[in-house]
Amino acid sequence: MAAEPLIKVENLVKHFVVRLGAFGERGATVHAVDDVNFDIFAGETLSLVGESGCGKSTTGFTLLNLQKATSGKVIFQGENIVSLDEKRMRPYRRELQIVFQDPYSTLNPRMTIGEVVGEPILFHKLATKAELPEKVTxxxxxxxxxxxxASRYPHELSGGQRQRVAIARALACQPKFIVCDEAISALDVSVQAQIINLLLDLQEKYGLTYLFIAHDLAVVRHISDRVGVMYLGRLAELATREQLFSNPLHPYTRALLSAVPEADPELEKTRQRQILVGDVPSPLAPPAGCRFHTRCPIAMDKCRAVVPEWREVVPGHHVACHAVEVGAAG
Amino acid sequence: MTAPADNKPLLDVRGLTIEIETRRGPAIIVDGINLTVGKGETVGVVGESGCGKSLTMLSLVRLLPNKIKVKGGTAEFAGRDLLKMSKSELRQVRGGKIGFVFQDPMTSLNPVMRIGDQLCEPLIYHRNMSKADARKRAIELLRLVGIPGPEQRITAYPHELSGGMRQRVMIAMGLACDPELLIADEPTTALDVTIQAQIVDLVKDLRKKLNMSVVWITHDLALIAGLVDRVAVLYAGTVVEDAPVGELFARPTHPYTRGLLASIPKLSDEQASRLSSIGGTPPEPGRRPKGCPFAPRCALAESVCHESVPVLESVAGTSGHRVACFVAQRQMKEAA
Structure with missing residues (x-):
């Protein structure tokens, strides 16, 4: 992994200002993404996992400059793309694509599949109208x-077929990088496996790089090279798949892994589970210090006051936790 | 595990058939389902979207949407047919002896009613409690489902609670009148895994304490592995396999069950490059094929599968494991 990263995310912050109260008289800030740092290497699948509201999707959106970052940098091909306006962003848009969760609401119902898939090709002038049908096919x-x-409309298709169309559209301009934002979460189990296989095949064929945003850890383990775990707007841990699943360091990662049910009744009978108490605190008022301390089984006084530093404890294994010793991952 | 032989099951559904009114005329969406739930037993009803798992359960307490109607079958609950009960008799059962927990607490709770009042309603109606007693019981129920500070929370509106808390309120409502049967329809699908683990533990715990029977409807095979005694696998409105949970996971017999199990990535697996998947998609309601509904997607399908419909038959050498598949049944006969 000594290679130069394809995308470098540095101190990325995204805050939303919301109006509260019956007349919107009170302003408040949602700390959706707070000081997130990671690299994405060419050809890899990096997954971001975490529970709803942890900021994983916002990270994906902000990284593509679909939402303006509050601060921080996203370096792609030597340019900080989050500082670009829409016009200067346009050449990069072709290379950076996204597939959304819900294929029912993301395809224009009045456009045929051929038009949906062909639109980005014409927009970026990658083919003439005459060449288009062949490209779409x-x-x-x-x-x-x-x-x-190509001549059908989205409503004539099943969920799995629509998700295939969304993927075809993302592929249309030969991108380098695709954000898959919960791209398989809305699908039935038997169809989900088809789409996972398709994504893996396409990655191999076109050398694609994925940022895979998901909450299903079993799926993430199956497809990822590296995995980042987010909690309440911050990265808690980031490591290779092997490191993260066989030697999770952050107490939140451990709890998350132990909460995933396994399709094995014998294993489930004997399995020791670590069940977290309480709910995720509101991102409107995240706890001081380590954001996980309100639910953490091993929280110390320091955790309530000081934000843990984002450190690389062993090569490739980053964690933000006061309780983890450097080198402890061994 | 299953109810003792001398004991009649608490719920005994036979030949339940449900039709939907479409523009092309009536179409069958649940086709002759048989399902039993013993006293104290937890049964998982598993299937993908549109397989009829929720409609089957809703039909038992006549909560089906307008254009969907029960066309045949019986559903005996504690010896009486739910489908033939008068409305007033049914009202005693609904929310009283049978408790329901729905998937989405945001749409099933009344947004303009305090959760305490919503909890007290069935207690006052079914148990003739005074308002003061009902309030006490409501606080007790909230504590039972693990809501901190129930005395204060009882005056909260649903929007003031988190998703996990709302789902706990739904469960408390389902449990309010000490039901003999709790029907939980994907109660954790909208929740995060750490909260899901809390809810699953809660239901396991309560089931033991209250000796309730539970029907857990879900699409998530992994979730029920550690939770239920028996599993019924539904496909396109029919039960294709029915077995004790250990037996189902150890020896899945129907090609659909096998396909489903093979298509879920396991957390304990090392990375495999490709998942095995089932080609195609489930048939739409009203477009069910002639013969076995799974035949068009089945790698093992033979000509008989496209012609006639297989019925559930016991798997040789097991107790309580039944499968509806011509190929599996023939292979068993050949092996015997």
């Missing part, structure tokens, strides 16, 4: 759909 074939689907 090839893209549909890439995602396992027959060419005749």
């Amino acid at each position: 090839r893209l549909l074939a890439d995602v396992g759909l027959p060419a005749r689907f």
Whole structure:
């Protein structure tokens, strides 16, 4: 991993200002993403996991400059893309794509599948109108759909087929990088496996880099090279798949892993689970110090006062926790 | 595990058939389902969206949407047919002897009513409690489901609670009148895993304390592995396999069950490059194929599978494991 990263995320912060009270008389700040640092290397799948409201999707959106970052940098091809306005962002848009969770609301219901998939090609002037049908056919074939689907409308398709269309559209401009924002979460189990396989095949074929945002840890383990765990707007831990799943260091990661049910009745009978108490605090008023301290089984006084530093404790294994000794990961 | 033989099951559904009114005419969406739940037993009803798992349960207490109707079958609960009860008899059962927990607490709780009042309603109605007694019991219930500070929370509105807390309130409502049967329809699907683990533990705990029977409807096979005694796998409105939970995971027999189990990545697995998946998608309601509903997606399908519908038959050498598949049944006969 000595290579130069494809994307470098430095101290990324995204705050939202919301109006509260019946007349919006009170202002408050949602700390959606707070000082997040990570690299994404070419050809890898980096997953971000965490529970709802932890900021994993906001990280994905902000990183693509679909939402203005409050502060921080995202370096892609030597340019800090989050500082660019929409016009100067345009050439980078072609390379950076996104697939959303819900294929029912993200495809324009009045456009045929051919138009949906062809639109970005025409927008970025990657083909003439005459060449378009052939390009669309090839893209549909890439995602396992027959060419005749080009003349259909989204409502005629099943959820899995629509997600294939969304992937074809993301692929249309030959991107380098795709954010998959809960791209398989809305699908049935049997269909989910098809889409996971498709994403893996396409990655191999086109050398794609994925930022995979998900909450299903079993799926994440299956497809990721590296995994980042977020809690309440901050990264708690980031490591290779092997490191994270066999030697989780952050107490939140441990709790998260132990809460995942396993499809094995014998194992479930004997399994020791660590059940967290309480709920995730509101991102409107995140706890001082370590944000996890209100639910942490091993919280110390220091955790309530001092924000733990984001450190690399062993090569490739980053964690933000006062209780973890440097080198303890061994 | 299953109810003792001399004991009749608490819930005994036979040949339940449900139809939906469509523009093309009536279409069958639940086709002759048989399902039993013993006293104190927890049964998982598993299937993908549209397989009819929720409708089957809703039909028992006549909460089906307008255009969907029960066309046949019986559903005996404690010896009486729920489907033939008068409305007033049914009202005694609904929320009284049978408790419901729905998937989405945001749409199933009344947003303009304090949660305490919503909890007291069934107690006053079913148990003839005074307001003061009902309030006491409501506080007790909130404490039972692990809501901190129940005396204060009882005056909260649903929007003031987190998703996990709201789901706990739903469970408290389902439990309010000490039901003999709790029907939980994907109660944790909208929740995060750490909260899901809390809710699952809670239901396990309560089931023991109250000796309730539970039907847990879900699409998540991993979730029920450690939770239920028996599993019924539904596909396109029919039960395709029905077995004790250990047996189902150790020896899945129906090609659909096997496909489902193989398509879930396991946390304990080392990384495999590809998942095995089931090709195609489940049939839409009203477009069920002739013959076995799974045949169009089944790698093992033979000509008989496209012609006639298989029925549940016992798997040789097991107790209580039944499968509806021509190929599996023939293979068992050949092996015997």
